[in-house]
Amino acid sequence: MTFGSTIAATNSDLLSPDLGNRLHAFVSELYPICSSITGNGLREILRRIGQRIPLQIHEVPTGTQAFDWIVPREWNIRDAYVQNSRGEKIIDFKSSNLHVMNYSVPVNAKLSLEELKPHLYTLPDRPDWIPYRTSYYRETWGFCLTQRQLDSLPEDEYEVVIDSSLEDGSLTYAECLIQGKSREEILISCHACHPSLCNDNLSGLAVATFLAQVLAGTEPRFSYRFLFIPGTIGSISWLSRNENVVPRIKHGLVLACVGDPGAFSYKKSRRGNTEIDRAFLHLLAASGNPYNVRDFSPYGYDERQYCSPGFNLPVGSLNRTQHGKFPEYHTSADNLSFVTPESLASTLHFCLEVFRLLENNLTYLNLNPKCEPQLGKRGLYRLMGGLPDAGTRELAMLWTLNLSDGNHSLLDIAERSSLHFDVILQATRDLEQAGLLSSQTR
Amino acid sequence: MTFGSTIAATNSDLLSPDLGNRLHAFVSELYPICSSITGNGLREILRRIGQRIPLQIHEVPTGTQAFDWIVPREWNIRDAYVQNSRGEKIIDFKSSNLHVMNYSVPVNAKLSLEELKPHLYTLPDRPDWIPYRTSYYRETWGFCLTQRQLDSLPEDEYEVVIDSSLEDGSLTYAECLIQGKSREEILISCHACHPSLCNDNLSGLAVATFLAQVLAGTEPRFSYRFLFIPGTIGSISWLSRNENVVPRIKHGLVLACVGDPGAFSYKKSRRGNTEIDRAFLHLLAASGNPYNVRDFSPYGYDERQYCSPGFNLPVGSLNRTQHGKFPEYHTSADNLSFVTPESLASTLHFCLEVFRLLENNLTYLNLNPKCEPQLGKRGLYRLMGGLPDAGTRELAMLWTLNLSDGNHSLLDIAERSSLHFDVILQATRDLEQAGLLSSQTR
Amino acid sequence: MTFGSTIAATNSDLLSPDLGNRLHAFVSELYPICSSITGNGLREILRRIGQRIPLQIHEVPTGTQAFDWIVPREWNIRDAYVQNSRGEKIIDFKSSNLHVMNYSVPVNAKLSLEELKPHLYTLPDRPDWIPYRTSYYRETWGFCLTQRQLDSLPEDEYEVVIDSSLEDGSLTYAECLIQGKSREEILISCHACHPSLCNDNLSGLAVATFLAQVLAGTEPRFSYRFLFIPGTIGSISWLSRNENVVPRIKHGLVLACVGDPGAFSYKKSRRGNTEIDRAFLHLLAASGNPYNVRDFSPYGYDERQYCSPGFNLPVGSLNRTQHGKFPEYHTSADNLSFVTPESLASTLHFCLEVFRLLENNLTYLNLNPKCEPQLGKRGLYRLMGGLPDAGTRELAMLWTLNLSDGNHSLLDIAERSSLHFDVILQATRDLEQAGLLSSQTR
Numbered sequence A, B, C: 001m002t003f004g005s006t007i008a009a010t011n012s013d014l015l016s017p018d019l020g021n022r023l024h025a026f027v028s029e030l031y032p033i034c035s036s037i038t039g040n041g042l043r044e045i046l047r048r049i050g051q052r053i054p055l056q057i058h059e060v061p062t063g064t065q066a067f068d069w070i071v072p073r074e075w076n077i078r079d080a081y082v083q084n085s086r087g088e089k090i091i092d093f094k095s096s097n098l099h100v101m102n103y104s105v106p107v108n109a110k111l112s113l114e115e116l117k118p119h120l121y122t123l124p125d126r127p128d129w130i131p132y133r134t135s136y137y138r139e140t141w142g143f144c145l146t147q148r149q150l151d152s153l154p155e156d157e158y159e160v161v162i163d164s165s166l167e168d169g170s171l172t173y174a175e176c177l178i179q180g181k182s183r184e185e186i187l188i189s190c191h192a193c194h195p196s197l198c199n200d201n202l203s204g205l206a207v208a209t210f211l212a213q214v215l216a217g218t219e220p221r222f223s224y225r226f227l228f229i230p231g232t233i234g235s236i237s238w239l240s241r242n243e244n245v246v247p248r249i250k251h252g253l254v255l256a257c258v259g260d261p262g263a264f265s266y267k268k269s270r271r272g273n274t275e276i277d278r279a280f281l282h283l284l285a286a287s288g289n290p291y292n293v294r295d296f297s298p299y300g301y302d303e304r305q306y307c308s309p310g311f312n313l314p315v316g317s318l319n320r321t322q323h324g325k326f327p328e329y330h331t332s333a334d335n336l337s338f339v340t341p342e343s344l345a346s347t348l349h350f351c352l353e354v355f356r357l358l359e360n361n362l363t364y365l366n367l368n369p370k371c372e373p374q375l376g377k378r379g380l381y382r383l384m385g386g387l388p389d390a391g392t393r394e395l396a397m398l399w400t401l402n403l404s405d406g407n408h409s410l411l412d413i414a415e416r417s418s419l420h421f422d423v424i425l426q427a428t429r430d431l432e433q434a435g436l437l438s439s440q441t442r
Helices: A003-011 A019-030 A040-050 A113-119 A147-151 A198-216 A233-241 A275-287 A341-360 A392-403 A410-417 A421-433 B003-011 B019-030 B040-050 B113-119 B147-151 B198-216 B233-241 B275-287 B341-360 B392-403 B410-417 B421-433 C003-011 C019-030 C040-050 C113-119 C147-151 C198-216 C233-241 C275-287 C341-360 C392-403 C410-417 C421-433
Strands: A056-061 A074-083 A089-092 A107-112 A157-167 A170-178 A185-191 A223-229 A249-255 A264-267 A291-294 A315-319 A363-366 A405-409 A437-440 B056-061 B074-083 B089-092 B107-112 B157-167 B170-178 B185-191 B223-229 B249-255 B264-267 B291-294 B315-319 B363-366 B405-409 B437-440 C056-061 C074-083 C089-092 C107-112 C157-167 C170-178 C185-191 C223-229 C249-255 C264-267 C291-294 C315-319 C363-366 C405-409 C437-440
Touching (some): A019 A040, A019 A198, A019 A341, A040 A056, A040 A074, A040 A198, A040 A223, A056 A233, A113 A157, A185 A198, A198 A223, A198 A249, A223 A233, A249 A275, A275 A291, A275 A315, A275 A341, A341 A421, A363 A392, A421 A437, B019 B040, B019 B341, B040 B056, B040 B074, B040 B170, B040 B223, B056 B233, B113 B157, B170 B198, B170 B233, B185 B198, B185 B341, B198 B249, B198 B341, B223 B233, B249 B275, B264 B275, B275 B291, B275 B341, B275 B410, B275 B421, B341 B421, B363 B392, B363 B421, B405 B410, B410 B421, C019 C040, C040 C074, C040 C170, C056 C233, C170 C198, C185 C198, C185 C341, C198 C223, C198 C249, C198 C341, C223 C233, C249 C275, C264 C275, C275 C315, C275 C341, C275 C410, C315 C341, C363 C392, C363 C421, C405 C410, C410 C421, C421 C437
Parallel strands (some): A185 A223, B185 B249, B249 B315, B264 B291, C185 C223, C185 C249, C249 C315, C264 C291
Antiparallel strands (some): A074 A089, A074 A157, A363 A405, A363 A437, B056 B170, B074 B089, B107 B157, B170 B223, B264 B315, B363 B405, C074 C157, C170 C223, C264 C315, C363 C405
16 A cells, blocks of 8 residues: 555544644644743643654763763753842743743842843844743853843833753753664654744644544555654754664754744755655645755754764654744744744645655566557556657656666656656556556665 | 768769759659558659669568567559539549548448548647548548538538558568668658658658768768668568667668658657667757757657667657648648748758767777877967967867877767767867877777 | 964064055066066066065076976076167067067067067057067067057168077976975966066965065964966976875965955865865855955966866965956066055955964864753853844854854854855854863864
C-alpha cells in the first residue's frame, strides 16, 4: 500500500477540514506557557505534545559537555514585577511572559527610575509591542515593555522583583520516532524554547506534532524522527548524544515560523542540491503559488548545527515569512492572531506532499530499453494515430521509459520533463504494473 | 581534396539554382501515392527514390519480432467510397488518399447516416480540410472528410465500400549507404509512411534523396547511411536487425517537415550536447536567420527510437515548423502549395553545411606551443605594427594556435572565439600548410 | 606581521596623498625618450626605472633564437626630418618621436611629393593627431604626420633624412625580483617598447615601478617578479630563457593602459577561473565602481605569450580603457594630459588590494567542526539574544567556521557569503586567535 493511499485510508479524520482550527487550538493551548531553553515551562510544553504523540523525554544534566558547549544551569521562574511607590505593578510577568528577559537571575531591590532604566528593553519603532530578549549565557536580569509604558514612567522608587532560580538541574528535550520500513530516517526538528511567540515557534511545534500523528498511522518507507528541542543548545546536545544516528539521516527539515499568512520560504541545505532541496523546489514551483527559495547561510535556526561542517547533513528549513523579515518577529505581536488556521494547515499539507515525494522517489529500470515498448497493445496508449499531440499521461510514460536507465530517479524525470512528480509517479505505477519497469533499490 | 571543394567540383549541377524546383517536382511526383507503414504504396515511394540513388530494399515478413513489437500484416487498398442512394460517390478515395483512415479493414455495407457517423472523422475548426487518421494496431475502418461535407450529408442509405486487404506480407524499407573513407557513419533517417502529406514527410524524403545524390559524388570522411522507413515500426525493425551497425553511428539526424516556409527548428539528441547538436547550434546561430532549438523529448519522430535508453544515439532532428505546431499538420492542407522550392533547397544546403562541419571538425596540435610562432615571417600576418585591431583572419589564426593543445576541436575553437567555423577552418588550413599545426586523429 | 600592516608601517610615505602626482611625474620623465623593441632609447627607459628600484638588466644578442623567433638587429636613431626646397624642416623627429616609423632604415634622398607620399602615414579621421607605426620585421622607412600637415604639402623636391642604424647588437630587458617568504612567484609584466605614449604604456611602467618600491619594504608571502620588456619579442625571449622559473609562477598580471580616466577593465587568463581572476572579480565587484571583465582572447599584450598553450599560465591583464577602444590609442593624443594622477594612483592601490588578497587567501580548518563553537563565552558574539539580525562580523565568523572544512579558501568563503574578503579575513584572524581555526598550507 502506498504512503499516499495509506494516509488517506487511515488518517482521513486527521486531515479533515477543521485541521487548521485544531492546529490553531493547539497553538493556543501552548501560548500561555513560559518556555525557555531549560526548566519547567519547557517541560510543560513537551508534556502537552506528549499527550498527542508518543514522546520520549530526555533530561541532560547541567554541566554536561556537548561538543564545545556545556549544558547550563536550569532556569525557573515563578513571578516577576516592577511596582511603583503606590503599590501598583506597572510591569507584571503574569500579564505577559515576554515582560521578563528570559534567564533573568533573581532580584529583589528598590531602584530609582535612573537605576532601573538600563534593565528595561523596548522597541521605540513599535511603541505598543513588547520585545522578546534573552540572556542565557551572561548572568543579568531585565524587563521588556512597550515604549509607551516606558515613556509613562515617572521618577519614583520602584520595587523590582524577579522570583526566579538558576540552579543545577537539566536540559529537557523530546523525541518521537515513527518507525518505517527502513532504518533510514527523515529528521524533523523544531525549537521549543520560545515563550508566548506563536509563529516562532508554537507554529512549528503544532505542525510537527500533527505530522507525527498523521504519519503514525502509516507504514512509511523511511523512519521519521521528530525533535522538540531548545534552540542551539538542544540540537547540539542531541547531536553530541546521537552521533550513531547521524549516518541514518537521509533528509532533514527544520520547521519554524510556519503559521503566518506569508508565502512559503525554503532555505536550502549547505550542500545546496540534496534530494530534499530538490523536492521542495519541484513542489513549490509546481504549486502555482508565490514562494521563496534561499541559499544556505549559517545564520537561522538549528540547521546551523545540522549543517555544520562536521555533519553537513541534508537538512533544509521551511518557513513562511523568514525570521527577522516580519516586524512581529520576537515581539508580543507574534500572537494568536498573527498565525492563521489556513496557514498552519497548508504547511502541514505541503510537508506531507514533500514526504510523499521522498518516499516515492525511487529509481526504476526500463526492462525494454531498446526502442519504445508497444504501449498500445497493453492498453496504455491511444490506438488511433494522426492526432497532433500526445496526452500528458502518454508523455509521462514516454519520459519515464526514456530516462529509466538506472541513473534517473523519478524526481530527475519530473525535473527534466517539466511534468509534476505525481504524474510521473502514476506513469511509473502503470508501467510497473504492465511489467515494463522494475524498481531499483538505491 | 576537401569535402566542400569536392562537392563544388563534382556536383555543381546538382546544386544549381533550380534545385528548389527539382526538389518540389520530386515532392509532386510522390504526392499522389497512398503510402502506409506497409504495402504497395510504400513500395512505390521507395521505387521512385531508387530511380535517383542506389537503394537497397528490405522486406521484413509479417510476424517478425522487433524488440517488443511484431511486424503487422500488410495493408493494401485499391478503392474506397461512400455512395448515396442516388449513386453519387460523396466520399471518394480516388480524389484524396486521406479520405480513408489508413489501415482500414475491408467493408462493404449499406448504412444509415446514424450508423455511418461513428466512422467519419472531421476537423470542426478547419471545415474545409480533411484530417489524416490511422489505425495500425486496432482493426477498424473509417473515412475522413471535411466538416462541410459532413454537415451536408442528409439522412439516406449509404453504400460504404473499402476495397482493402490486411494480410500476411511484409514491411518494406530502404537503405542507401554512401561509403566514406571511414566506417564511422552519419545516419539520416526519414519516415516514408505518410500518404499525400507534403511537409510531413515528402519534404524529408526529397531532401534526403537529393543529399544522397550530392554526397555520392564526393569522397567523404564519414560513411552516410540514409534510411527511408515507415515511422516507429520501421526504425524499430531497422535497429533490431542492425545492432552491429549501431556502434558505428557517430552522428545522426531525423529529417521531417523540412519544406514549409518556417524557420529551422532543431531538436537536440537525448544526450543534449553531442557534436551534431553543437554543429547545428553553431551554424544556426551563425546563419543570422531566426531559428529554434528544442531540448530532447521522447515525443516526435524516429529519434524516439534512436534515443531510447538502450541505444542513446547522438541523433537530433531537423524540422522547419515543428510537427503539431502548424495547423496544416496531418491534414489535406499539408499539400503541394504548403511546401516551397526555396525552403526545400535551403534545408538541403543547411544539411550540407552541417555535414561539412562534422567532416572537418578535427583536433589539431600546435607544433610550436610555447609562445606564438612568428606569423609575419611566413606571410601570415601584417608587417606594419601599431594598428588598433587585428583582422578576422589573424584573430582566427591566433585562436587556433592558442587552443590547439590537443583538447579542442575546431568547433570548440569556433565556439570559444565566437568566430565562424569556416573562418577557423581556413585558418587551420593556412597554419597546417605553414607547418605550424598537425592534425590529430580523434 | 601581515602584508597589509607591513605596507602601512614601512611604506606609508610611499602611499602618501601625492602618490598620483609622483606617478605622473615619472611618466613625464620617461615621455621624451624614444623607446623601441631594442636600442638605446629602451636602455634609457630601463635606466630611469633602475634609479628607483633594484633592477637586473639583461642583454640578448641579435640572432639569438627564442622559440620560433630570432632576436632582431638593434635599432638606434639620432635624427630624422623631411625638408622642403626652402630648407624648412616640415616634419621633424625632434618635435615628436612618433614622426618616424619605428625601426625605419636609414635614408638620405631627394624625393618629389609623389615619391614621398607612399612613405607618409596619417589618421584622416583625426586630422590633428600623429599616428604611431612600426615596422620591426620588414625593412622599410616611413614618416607619420597629421592629416593637416599632409594636406598642406605642396609639390616640391623634399630632402628626406633618417639618421638611423639597424645593426647587430642586443635586445634589452630588465627584471626586479622582490624576494618573499616563498619561492612561489607573482609575475607583473609590462611592455617598455612604445615611445612617447603615456597610457600605452608609460602608465604601466610607472605603476609597476612604484609597486615594486612599495613591496620592497614588506616581507610578502610570495616573491614578486617585475618584468620591464619590449612587447612580444621581450616576453618570448624571457620565457625562452626562464623555463625553469615558469613552474613557480602562481599568479601573473600584465599591466598596460592603466593611467586613463576610464573604469578598470580586467581580462581573464586563458584558464578563465584562476585565483587571480577570481581575486580581481571579487574586488572589482566589491569596489562599488563601474568595471569591465573580459574573457581571455589571444590578442592583446604579452598575456598572449604567457597564456600560449605550452605555458598556459594564470596570467590576467589589467587595463583601464582597453587597448584599441580609446581613440587616442597609438596616436600623439596619448599624451601627458591623457593620463591622470588619480587614475595612476588608484591603479596602484587596486593592485595592492589584489596582492593583499592573494597573500592572505589561505585555507583554514575549523578545529571544532561538529556544531558551532560557543562564540559568546569567548567574547566573539553578542550575549543578549532575541535581536532580529546578526551583525556582519558575527555572520563572517559563522560563514568562516561553516566553510572551513579544508576545501574552501577565504576567497571561496567571501564569494559564497557575499561578504568582502577583508571581513572574512578579519573574522579568520579573530577565530584563529581564539584557537578555533588553524591555517592549512595549501
